[in-house]
Amino acid sequence: MRVLLVYPLFPKTFWSYEKILELVGRKVLLPPLGLVTVAAILPQTWEFRLVDRNIRAVTDEEWAWADLVIFSAMIVQKEDLIVQIHEAKRRGKRVAVGGPYPTSTPQELEDLGVDYFILDEGEITLPMLVEALERGETSGKFTSNGEKPDVTNTPIPRYDLLERDAYDSMSVQFSRGCPFQCEFCDIIVLYGRKPRTKTPEQLLAELQTLYDLGWRGSVFMVDDNFIGNKRNVKLLLKALQVWQRERDYPFRFDTEASLDLADDEELMDLMLECNFAAVFMGIETPDTESLQLTKKFQNTRSSLLDAIDKVTHRGLRVIAGFIVGFDGEKSGAGQRIVDFAEITGIPTTTFAMLQALPNTALWHRLEKEGRLRNPAANINQTTLMNFEPTRPVEEIAREYVDAFRALYDPVQYLNRVYRYFLKLGAPRVRPTPKFPEWIVIRALLLVCWRQGVVRETRWLFWHHLISMAIRNPAVVDQYITVCAHNEHFLEYRDIVKAQIEAQLQEYQRSQREPVEVAV
Numbered sequence: 001m002r003v004l005l006v007y008p009l010f011p012k013t014f015w016s017y018e019k020i021l022e023l024v025g026r027k028v029l030l031p032p033l034g035l036v037t038v039a040a041i042l043p044q045t046w047e048f049r050l051v052d053r054n055i056r057a058v059t060d061e062e063w064a065w066a067d068l069v070i071f072s073a074m075i076v077q078k079e080d081l082i083v084q085i086h087e088a089k090r091r092g093k094r095v096a097v098g099g100p101y102p103t104s105t106p107q108e109l110e111d112l113g114v115d116y117f118i119l120d121e122g123e124i125t126l127p128m129l130v131e132a133l134e135r136g137e138t139s140g141k142f143t144s145n146g147e148k149p150d151v152t153n154t155p156i157p158r159y160d161l162l163e164r165d166a167y168d169s170m171s172v173q174f175s176r177g178c179p180f181q182c183e184f185c186d187i188i189v190l191y192g193r194k195p196r197t198k199t200p201e202q203l204l205a206e207l208q209t210l211y212d213l214g215w216r217g218s219v220f221m222v223d224d225n226f227i228g229n230k231r232n233v234k235l236l237l238k239a240l241q242v243w244q245r246e247r248d249y250p251f252r253f254d255t256e257a258s259l260d261l262a263d264d265e266e267l268m269d270l271m272l273e274c275n276f277a278a279v280f281m282g283i284e285t286p287d288t289e290s291l292q293l294t295k296k297f298q299n300t301r302s303s304l305l306d307a308i309d310k311v312t313h314r315g316l317r318v319i320a321g322f323i324v325g326f327d328g329e330k331s332g333a334g335q336r337i338v339d340f341a342e343i344t345g346i347p348t349t350t351f352a353m354l355q356a357l358p359n360t361a362l363w364h365r366l367e368k369e370g371r372l373r374n375p376a377a378n379i380n381q382t383t384l385m386n387f388e389p390t391r392p393v394e395e396i397a398r399e400y401v402d403a404f405r406a407l408y409d410p411v412q413y414l415n416r417v418y419r420y421f422l423k424l425g426a427p428r429v430r431p432t433p434k435f436p437e438w439i440v441i442r443a444l445l446l447v448c449w450r451q452g453v454v455r456e457t458r459w460l461f462w463h464h465l466i467s468m469a470i471r472n473p474a475v476v477d478q479y480i481t482v483c484a485h486n487e488h489f490l491e492y493r494d495i496v497k498a499q500i501e502a503q504l505q506e507y508q509r510s511q512r513e514p515v516e517v518a519v
């Protein structure tokens, strides 16, 4: 069996980082970990090819080669997924779909001629596909019926199938699931509230595979909450610490974690000793009432400011996620988020309007209340909310656009990065210094040229850079990297503004149109 694995295009998003990737000669931030895991679970006597459409298009030769095409997609990839399914069918291919989007709303893809739906987690449903193919069945919908697989049996992903040079970072996953109950979160719907972890040996074997393939540098632990099972994660980190030290720290890790990381100094220290640099944290909002309403209770137990400061002083750089549009939210939520980012100094903040993702607790509540709007619409950071909020959507959208622009205003951004890095703790590990590659030197020179010569930020840029080199020299390399990130956000904030304003006009037009009354 010849299987072509295809990963659809992402729209331009906060996370696509095109401008920054361009600087360092890469095309995409992260590889499709789900698809390389699929390839590892299917029979190894089969042949596989993988095309990430974010890198390049599928060639005629690849389409012709394939007996079966498997797509995996998240909801933001929906548009391109549908185009690619049509293309595969036009070419007479058998098509299978899986991943978070087909799992949460398979009915949206039912009329497209998809032959096999591989829903839920592949460890359970991919063997069902194999059996169905062996029986000669030409269609099927495979679900796990609520059963969650034991991930200690998950094989090492087929990283060898990736065009690794195109990626800025590689991905590994230690755990699935999260113990918390945030109302808007689809992770707990897809993977459950009992975190399931791999064994330390298993994860080290994955890292060793990447190492043997020649990968060095950034590795993202894609766990939605890396510290969901603290006991097991500490066991992993103790083993990883030794592995990293023995190889002179070939990898630098980033991950996502809940805010209770701040209460566990041992855990933070272990992460630092394994060469973790940044951690994404869902702060969501500084408004306590909204946090309670959305059941993000873990963020209300202690001061958000203290928690962020603790993590920062220890040496882990916080990337914060914020949301506007919670029920009962008072006017000015966007500005309160900007103020919060300014006080904490957190440089990189992802920001979105609240959306109801299919099958989440929020989705079910809004459905019951008759407030879902355009539920089949695409959902990303440049789309209006897909439900009727409790205050005017125009007001929320305006606050969102204004806050986005303020957060990534070139001067405000440079000042915030500077204040933050002055208090960031120094890295605990020091790999043997190596002469940087030419592409890195070129990227550094370009950032200095754009921010330190061309733009009006020039004096601020040099002042802050020299001051940082004197006052906190251990973090200067990270500091310049984060300054460079605004190359992406500067453009992205204009995309957000243009797209949100266009949708807002559309929305207002639809509100003005007379409603037909049946008589």
Ligand code: SF4
Pocket (backbone or CB within 6 Å): 178, 179, 180, 181, 182, 185, 186, 187, 188, 224, 225, 258, 282
């Ligand atoms: S902490 Fe994060 S992963 Fe866990 S339920 Fe909340 S939003 Fe989801």
